[in-house]
Each structure stands twice: as C-alpha cells, then as structure tokens.
Amino acid sequence: xxxxxxxxxxxxxxxxxxxxxxxxxxxxxxxxxxxxxxxxxxxxxxxxxxxxxxxxxxxxxxxxxxxxxxxxxxxxxxxxxxxxxxxxxxxxxxxxxxxxxxxxxxxxxxxxxxxxxxxxxxxxxxxxxxxxxxxxxxxxxxxxxxxxxxxxxxxxxxxxxxxxxxxxxxxxxxxxxxxxxxxxxxxxxxxxxxxxxxxxxxxxxxxxxxxxxxxxxxxxxxxxxxxxxxxxxxxxxxxxxxxxxxxxxxxxxxxxxxxx
Ligand code: F6R
Numbered sequence: 001x002x003x004x005x006x007x008x009x010x011x012x013x014x015x016x017x018x019x020x021x022x023x024x025x026x027x028x029x030x031x032x033x034x035x036x037x038x039x040x041x042x043x044x045x046x047x048x049x050x051x052x053x054x055x056x057x058x059x060x061x062x063x064x065x066x067x068x069x070x071x072x073x074x075x076x077x078x079x080x081x082x083x084x085x086x087x088x089x090x091x092x093x094x095x096x097x098x099x100x101x102x103x104x105x106x107x108x109x110x111x112x113x114x115x116x117x118x119x120x121x122x123x124x125x126x127x128x129x130x131x132x133x134x135x136x137x138x139x140x141x142x143x144x145x146x147x148x149x150x151x152x153x154x155x156x157x158x159x160x161x162x163x164x165x166x167x168x169x170x171x172x173x174x175x176x177x178x179x180x181x182x183x184x185x186x187x188x189x190x191x192x193x194x195x196x197x198x199x200x201x202x203x204x205x206x207x208x209x210x211x212x213x214x215x216x217x218x219x220x221x222x223x224x225x226x227x228x229x230x231x232x233x234x235x236x237x238x239x240x241x242x243x244x245x246x247x248x249x250x251x252x253x254x255x256x257x258x259x260x
Pocket of ligand 1: 034035036037038039040066067131132133134138139140141
C-alpha cells in the first residue's frame with residue numbers, strides 16, 4: 001500500500017481528485033466506486049471545479065456507490081442518494097442512468113444485492129474505488145467481523161457508527177440500524193483503491209489498517225492485500241503510524257512519471 005501523508009485534508013483531497021481525474025481523462029468510460037460521509041467532500045468539490053473550469057468530462061463515466069441506509073427514500077435528506085446528488089452528481093455532467101446507489105427501499109434485499117453485483121460486473125468492474133474509514137476500521141459499512149470475502153448485502157451498524165452518523169439525522173436514535181453495503185470482496189475486486197482519512201479520530205484505525213495484522217476485526221486491513229491501493233491521509237490521521245518517516249521518504253522520492 002502506498003501511504004501519502006499531506007499537511008491538510010485539503011491537500012490530501014486534491015491529490016485524490018487528481019487520481020480520479022487522471023483516470024477519467026485516460027479512460028472516459030471509467031467505472032468509479034464512490035463513498036459518502038464527510039471525508040470525500042473536498043475531493044468532490046475539487047472534481048466539480050475541474051469539471052467547470054477544465055472541462056473534466058463525466059458524460060461516459062459510470063458510478064457505483066458503496067452503501068445506503070435501509071428504509072430511507074431517495075429524497076430523504078440524510079439518504080446517500082441525496083448526499084451524492086447534492087454534493088457531486090448535480091454539479092457535473094454524469095448521466096443519471098449511469099449512476100448506481102443501493103436502493104434502501106428494495107422490496108427483496110438479497111435479490112437487489114445480487115443485481116447490484118451483476119450490474120458492477122456488466123459495467124466491466126470498478127476501475128477506481130474511493131473509500132473513507134470508520135473509527136472502528138470499517139470500509140463501506142463492513143463493520144468489524146465482516147467476512148473479508150463478503151459481497152453486497154445487508155449489514156447492521158454498530159452503536160459507534162450510528163453515533164458517528166447521527167448528525168445528518170438530528171439524533172442517534174433516528175439513524176437506521178440497517179444498510180446495504182458493497183462487501184469487502186466487492187471492494188477488493190476494484191482495480192485501484194484510494195482510502196482517505198483525516199483527523200486524529202481516524203489515527204488508530206489507519207495505524208491498524210496499514211500496519212496491523214490483516215483481520216476481519218479491522219476490515220480496512222484487507223487493503224494490504226490489494227495490488228494498487230493508496231492511503232491518502234492528513235498529518236493528524238498519520239500520528240499513530242510507526243513507519244511514518246519511511247512513508248514520507250518513499251513519497252519524496254517518487255519518480256516523476258508516477259506523480260499526479
Ligand atoms: C460511506 C462509507 C463509510 C464512511 C466512513 C467514514 O459511504 O462507506 O465507510 O466512509 O464511515 O465516514 P466519515 O467520512 O463521515 O468520517
């Protein structure tokens with residue numbers, strides 16, 4: 001895994017946006033796997049800027065979001081549908097029919113999840129998956145103890161994640177218990193993965209994911225097995241890494257052709 005430590009969340013987000021933009025320029029019909037939450041917001045803002053100021057073209061891009069709450073209609077302000085349209089899709093030229101977000105109101109959830117996996121396959125697989133990380137090491141909503149081979153399915157959120165996500169709902173009691181999430185195996189099938197983390201609240205999870213043992217108790221640790229994974233973090237999220245000087249050393253000596 002490549003560890004990229006930047007002074008601020010903004011600097012880290014701009015690097016992540018450049019990775020996405022480079023892919024979209026090289027492969028206009030790229031398939032993007034996308035995350036919600038506070039972490040990727042600045043990356044989306046930068047991609048919107050690139051679309052508006054530099055003509056970055058999303059017209060042939062296909063997207064698949066990681067997850068959605070079960071029981072929320074798409075127009076609910078705390079739904080991930082609303083989040084993605086408000087913060088990203090409405091501001092770029094993506095085609096509505098190429099956007100995929102799990103359906104929290106699916107009447108038969110297992111059948112919906114199978115179809116979601118089939119749709120990813122039919123699109124040619126995910127070229128680049130953007131991830132955040134939970135304080136407990138979750139990716140998507142694969143909470144600790146999730147199978148590292150799991151596929152898209154229903155999961156139950158931990159009390160910690162419900163608390164962390166309460167803001168959009170006004171109170172932790174209103175956060176749904178269940179979500180539909182891509183599995184860890186689904187995420188690992190992406191050709192490239194970028195995991196973002198900002199702030200000291202993510203430092204333990206990042207250290208466990210990057211330097212700890214691979215374990216279902218820290219689902220993000222499976223990214224150690226991914227052939228093209230980048231962990232792009234700010235200083236605060238890097239504070240618990242033991243080999244921090246080595247990661248800086250490697251990044252500072254990157255060959256020019258590898259830089260974005
Ligand atoms: C969101 C998702 C989650 C978040 C994680 C971090 O689609 O899959 O794994 O990335 O909970 O959330 P924030 O960024 O709000 O700290």
